[in-house]
Amino acid sequence: MSKLLIIGSVAFDAIETPYGKTDKILGGAGTYIGLSASNFNVDSAIVSVVGGDFPDKYIELLASKNINTEGIEIVKDGKTFFWSGKYHTNLNKRDTIETQLNVLADFNPVVPTAYKDAEYVMLGNLHPLVQLSALEQIENPKLVVLDTMNFWMDSCLDDLKKVIAKVDVITINDEEARQLSGEESLVQAARVIEAMGPKYVVIKKGEHGALLFYEDQTFFAPALPLEEVFDPTGAGDTFAGGFIGYLTKTDNLSFDNMKNAVIYGSNLASFSVEKFGTNRMQELTKKEIGERLEAFKQLTHFNIKSY
Amino acid sequence: MSKLLIIGSVAFDAIETPYGKTDKILGGAGTYIGLSASNFNVDSAIVSVVGGDFPDKYIELLASKNINTEGIEIVKDGKTFFWSGKYHTNLNKRDTIETQLNVLADFNPVVPTAYKDAEYVMLGNLHPLVQLSALEQIENPKLVVLDTMNFWMDSCLDDLKKVIAKVDVITINDEEARQLSGEESLVQAARVIEAMGPKYVVIKKGEHGALLFYEDQTFFAPALPLEEVFDPTGAGDTFAGGFIGYLTKTDNLSFDNMKNAVIYGSNLASFSVEKFGTNRMQELTKKEIGERLEAFKQLTHFNIKSY
Numbered sequence: 250m251s252k253l254l255i256i257g258s259v260a261f262d263a264i265e266t267p268y269g270k271t272d273k274i275l276g277g278a279g280t281y282i283g284l285s286a287s288n289f290n291v292d293s294a295i296v297s298v299v300g301g302d303f304p305d306k307y308i309e310l311l312a313s314k315n316i317n318t319e320g321i322e323i324v325k326d327g328k329t330f331f332w333s334g335k336y337h338t339n340l341n342k343r344d345t346i347e348t349q350l351n352v353l354a355d356f357n358p359v360v361p362t363a364y365k366d367a368e369y370v371m372l373g374n375l376h377p378l379v380q381l382s383a384l385e386q387i388e389n390p391k392l393v394v395l396d397t398m399n400f401w402m403d404s405c406l407d408d409l410k411k412v413i414a415k416v417d418v419i420t421i422n423d424e425e426a427r428q429l430s431g432e433e434s435l436v437q438a439a440r441v442i443e444a445m446g447p448k449y450v451v452i453k454k455g456e457h458g459a460l461l462f463y464e465d466q467t468f469f470a471p472a473l474p475l476e477e478v479f480d481p482t483g484a485g486d487t488f489a490g491g492f493i494g495y496l497t498k499t500d501n502l503s504f505d506n507m508k509n510a511v512i513y514g515s516n517l518a519s520f521s522v523e524k525f526g527t528n529r530m531q532e533l534t535k536k537e538i539g540e541r542l543e544a545f546k547q548l549t550h551f552n553i554k555s556y
Numbered sequence: 557m558s559k560l561l562i563i564g565s566v567a568f569d570a571i572e573t574p575y576g577k578t579d580k581i582l583g584g585a586g587t588y589i590g591l592s593a594s595n596f597n598v599d600s601a602i603v604s605v606v607g608g609d610f611p612d613k614y615i616e617l618l619a620s621k622n623i624n625t626e627g628i629e630i631v632k633d634g635k636t637f638f639w640s641g642k643y644h645t646n647l648n649k650r651d652t653i654e655t656q657l658n659v660l661a662d663f664n665p666v667v668p669t670a671y672k673d674a675e676y677v678m679l680g681n682l683h684p685l686v687q688l689s690a691l692e693q694i695e696n697p698k699l700v701v702l703d704t705m706n707f708w709m710d711s712c713l714d715d716l717k718k719v720i721a722k723v724d725v726i727t728i729n730d731e732e733a734r735q736l737s738g739e740e741s742l743v744q745a746a747r748v749i750e751a752m753g754p755k756y757v758v759i760k761k762g763e764h765g766a767l768l769f770y771e772d773q774t775f776f777a778p779a780l781p782l783e784e785v786f787d788p789t790g791a792g793d794t795f796a797g798g799f800i801g802y803l804t805k806t807d808n809l810s811f812d813n814m815k816n817a818v819i820y821g822s823n824l825a826s827f828s829v830e831k832f833g834t835n836r837m838q839e840l841t842k843k844e845i846g847e848r849l850e851a852f853k854q855l856t857h858f859n860i861k862s863y
Contacts, residue, residue, distance in 0.1 A: 339740060433646060436781045457764040460781060469778045469855050474743045474767060509860040542860065548776050549856045553816040555846040 251391075253293040253497040254364045255282050256383040257373025257486070258353060259303070259311075259321055263333035264525060266340065266480050274526040275307050276332065278373035278396065281483035284530040285490025285517045286371075287314035288538060289498035294364045296320035296383060298356045300327040310531065319361045327352035340478050341455060360386040369497040371489060372416065374398050377408040384415060392496060394418040395447070396489050399425050414446035420489050422453045435460060436467070449507065451492070453485050461511045463504055470511040471548060473519040473541065480525045484518045487530065491517035516541050558698070560600040560804040561671045562589050563690040564680025564793070565660060566610070566618075566628055570640035571832060573647065573787050581833040582614050583639065585680035585703065588790035591837040592797025592824045593678075594621035595845060596805035601671045603627035603690060605663045607634040617838065626668045634659035647785050648762060667693040676804040678796060679723065681705050684715040691722060699803060701725040702754070703796050706732045721753035727796050729760045742767060743774070756814065758799070760792050768818045770811055777818040778855060780826040780848065787832045791825045794837065798824035823848050 257279025264271050279297045286293055294317035301323065308318050328351040336343045356379055368391040372380040377397070384393065395416040401409045402425065413419060419442060427433060430441035439450040439462035450462040456478070458471040492514035499506055516538060523529045564586025571578050586604045593600055601624035606615075608630065618625050635658040643650045663686055667674075675698040679687040684704070691700065702723040708716045709732065720726060726749060734740060737748035746757040746769035757769040763785070765778040799821035806813055823845060830836045 434781075434783055434785070436783050454764065457761065458778070467781055467855055468858075469781070471765070471776045471778065474741075474774055474776070476741055476743050478741070505859065508858045512858050512860060548774055549858075551775075551777075551815045551819050551856075552812065553819060553849065555842075555849060 254367035281486035282490035286494030561674035588793035589797035593801030795821035
């Protein structure tokens, strides 16, 4: 069975949406990715860092999902990374209220010995040099997926380009793809980004779905139209976790299987936004995921011949 | 064979995009709808009005596509409706530079006798009372599709609601759906709009595709990701023309066939934006449409079982 190694933040979030607000709750890219991928019952581990203020129960929650937590360093006299943000009515825009890097400022990722031979690697959104440092510890990965964001494009583009050159898949949102490539058309943006290194480019468009580009092929997975989006926090990370979790489980990198991985990414993200934080992901069942897969088929499949 | 009656403007446009600008060229919702639907070789007619300044060659162009033009009134001493607009870099936003209603200001639509028994009716974007007046002349339509826009919601909502109550399908864009319904979620917006009368609600999201809602079923057709969008003018009308043209041709109102109609709408719209004005639609071949249908299948179809 293939192993999945996840590098990403395990953190506190405080979130305000038009539907309510939370105090400090469990958050972080690594958390969302790990919970999402755990639905495929893969052998996974998270590499991260938290402070002495991080509750044991959250570590236990991850462990209960069969995620190895040995690589989550606990800095006893440090404080856990904290982000707070507020979403506006349409939920597509958010303002960051506060970011406290805390222990993440000096994060030196150490990959547990048992996961140095991981076949699948997910580099969650972090400083590119931290991503590089973790990647260098993996012996011979079969597929490396990178998630990043505009913050790193603005602050350390050269470092970011170094890690982009070393990965197989990059997942970014549409505005970030335009910024990184300098191209307005997402088709042209994907081509420019592929030339930077990744064979596959996944462009996430939030409520408008996600595009997968590979050579001259394109696949599109819609977001499921939902009655209510309660909290979009972590949707992109949940997407990435579903994507790489499915690939780790099936261990098949054909383009047809990559399409399936994108659909499972959208599938899991559609649940994540239904409740605050990770609440929906904590209680999600295999039966629900299977039912939603049917909804995705109904939503997108047509049976038509030329007229 | 079923007949298709199209009510809509036949007009002049002057367009500026980041790729260039045009003088007065052929435009108008009725024109785009007619050209698009003509790809299905249906028996169609356009009801509209133009001025004495409207070139015969444009009327001849429509007639050459087997569109009956008897219902296009020519007001000899009047001037044709004229719109000019400018698109910005991302092509999603446009500014109207000038609108001259001209002969459209007193448009009194007269449906040709031979089309009073049309089974399929497309009410293109016009004043709601003009749409109503045309609709009242049709004896017993099988399917009536309404296109409208925010302008009428702002200026004569009560009249608009009267026509909405009488149609089977409404096609509007996402922002208009939110405005008309007062709901942020498109799922909820569609539900509110269905309660106003239409059994089917089609929400157009431009480059983000289109959603079809019917009772508790939803279908999504993506827009084809394109290298370059040259000129988005008329894309929504071309979508509507492909939608109703396919339904007129197949004369089948099952939900599965409505899905196909939405795909053909997206298919044809993806061509329309490739050149200025109606240029691409004038030269389009059945072979090209068939090839693009394959591209839509590749883009959206996946073959996945529960894991």
